[in-house]
Amino acid sequence: MNPNQLNDICLRQLTFSGVHEAETVAVLSRGAERADYADSFMFAAQQLGASTYHMRLPDATDAAGAWAVGESGLAGNPLAVDALKQADMLVDLTFLLFSKEQFAIQDAGTRILTCVEPAPLLAKLMPTKELRERVEVGDEILKKASTMRITSPHGTDVTYQLGVYPTMTEYGYTDTPGRWDHWPAAFVFTGGADDGVDGTIVLAPGDVLLPFNTYVQNPVKLTIEKGFITDIRGVDGASSLDADLLAAYIKSFDDPRGYGMSHVGWGLDERAQWHGLTQFPGGMGMELRSFYGNVMFSIGPNNELGGPNDTPCHFDIPMRGCSLFLDDEPIVVDGDIVVPDMRPGGK
Numbered sequence: 001m002n003p004n005q006l007n008d009i010c011l012r013q014l015t016f017s018g019v020h021e022a023e024t025v026a027v028l029s030r031g032a033e034r035a036d037y038a039d040s041f042m043f044a045a046q047q048l049g050a051s052t053y054h055m056r057l058p059d060a061t062d063a064a065g066a067w068a069v070g071e072s073g074l075a076g077n078p079l080a081v082d083a084l085k086q087a088d089m090l091v092d093l094t095f096l097l098f099s100k101e102q103f104a105i106q107d108a109g110t111r112i113l114t115c116v117e118p119a120p121l122l123a124k125l126m127p128t129k130e131l132r133e134r135v136e137v138g139d140e141i142l143k144k145a146s147t148m149r150i151t152s153p154h155g156t157d158v159t160y161q162l163g164v165y166p167t168m169t170e171y172g173y174t175d176t177p178g179r180w181d182h183w184p185a186a187f188v189f190t191g192g193a194d195d196g197v198d199g200t201i202v203l204a205p206g207d208v209l210l211p212f213n214t215y216v217q218n219p220v221k222l223t224i225e226k227g228f229i230t231d232i233r234g235v236d237g238a239s240s241l242d243a244d245l246l247a248a249y250i251k252s253f254d255d256p257r258g259y260g261m262s263h264v265g266w267g268l269d270e271r272a273q274w275h276g277l278t279q280f281p282g283g284m285g286m287e288l289r290s291f292y293g294n295v296m297f298s299i300g301p302n303n304e305l306g307g308p309n310d311t312p313c314h315f316d317i318p319m320r321g322c323s324l325f326l327d328d329e330p331i332v333v334d335g336d337i338v339v340p341d342m343r344p345g346g347k
């Protein structure tokens, strides 16, 4: 993307995020990654009259490969964390989510925006106030529920006991002290009680495995008991390469908490495309987490909701064509949101 365009979308982003004179915006990056984003965010912050600086961490030294969430590069670096706590806003170009350091910075009142996706996708999925309002409607509804049931024509039937963990919104900008968000995003989620998720999930062709960044090709049956996955296999005795890959990946962490059930919710952005992974390679799949009417469940840590599971093994799995009920009230039916206030244009 041309640097002027990148400046322009960063300026729009920081305007949405309420940056103003007398604020300090810190930008965090790692190694040589996203130096152009850092420059554009700092330029945008200056245009809005804020002070700004860029903190660059060394490259990760651990073996590349697994997406080990929570290992932030700030661990063991209290001076750096303290500096970031002093900022009003932190633009995180590294993906700090699930790390202790992110929570400490938020607790100090610093708002955090993560931004790691390819620039054309950032431009395509600029936040809007309307989408924020619809995500917040979802938050209000989800907060009040005590159970969530998800079903699908392929055989999914799983129930989450709610009420233990808070709900979280992601609408792609953050103008509230201490609040984290991720650009681009449009979804709402919570987590089931630690021992309160039971049933079966059948992944169908076209459901999405993040961080593999692949579409499921052979159905996968997951058995869930008391909040943990106890079995992963193909359906009706059929072999499934996707089941084998999922099982092998989780096993490689050698951590029983990697089988825990993590966050769960639905996506609301009608501009986000299910086929998006084919169009914007190189990102972490935020378009897929956000596409309208997807039901996304996750595996692994629940510490971002205040839970005890901080395993680095994490999957997000957006699914098509599911139905989601809160206390038996339909919210998503066959992949379509049925609550008018959450639909585009409120219809």
Ligand SMILES: O=c1ccc(O)c[nH]1
Residues within 6 Å of the ligand: 097, 170, 182, 185, 298, 316
């Ligand atoms: O924005 C995100 C990204 C990953 C994740 O698990 C949740 N939210």
